[in-house]
Amino acid sequence: MFALKQALAAFDFIGTQLAECDQEIEAQLKRLEVHEGDPAKGKKRSRPRNAPKFDLRTQLFKMCGVDLTRIDGIDVTTALAVISETGADMSRFPTEGHFASWLGLCPGTKITGGKVMSGKTKRCANRAAQALRLAAAALRTSQSALGAYFRRLCSRMDKPKAVTAAAHKLARLIYTLLTKGQEYTDQGQDYYEQRYHQRVLRQLAQRAQKLGMKLVPTEQPA
Helix, strand or coil: CHHHHHHHHHHHHHHHHHHHHHHHHHHHHHHCCCCCCCCCCCCCCCCCCCCCCCCHHHHHHHHHCCCHHHCCCCCHHHHHHHHHHHCCCCCCCCCHHHHHHHCCCCCCCEEECCEEEECCCCCCCCHHHHHHHHHHHHHHHCCCHHHHHHHHHHHHCCHHHHHHHHHHHHHHHHHHHHHHCCCCCCCCHHHHHHHHHHHHHHHHHHHHHHCCCCCCCCCCCC
């Protein structure tokens, strides 16, 4: 009974500390509000277990002017982790490539004598990069264009490299939304697969043309 009493007291204390953290985060976000209105309604998503108790999605929208959670894989806690590290102003990053490089999500360029010796990404303890990697790994079961993109990566390379590549794509999308103020619209995995199929056919046609040949489609069975 004594041990149970101690455990209950510790649980109540931690709950109080978390509530105070939520209040402080909400107060700080309200101080940074520069936009009005509320984010457009999107598809319903389950609330992350470690998300603050207040409406974090709306607060982030009023700070950034765009709803980052419309990007599949990016939930409110991921968006908060990225914005807390970078802020909503991307002007210090000239391009999306600079932003991805700062996050440590770009391939390495270790070259000796004109030969690429290593393409490993640099080690980085950036909290935003860690959050994006976790978000990328969660795309494995997503029925979206990004989910199809991640599964395609996994079929071509090992999973750690695929996670980094998908996190790099998420970083570029976040940069584009914050700099251009545009909302992200998911085209769906069918759209991605169709575009991939067309790209493969175009590449095959180009290779066949170089060899003096031509691709001829077969008749589809009725």
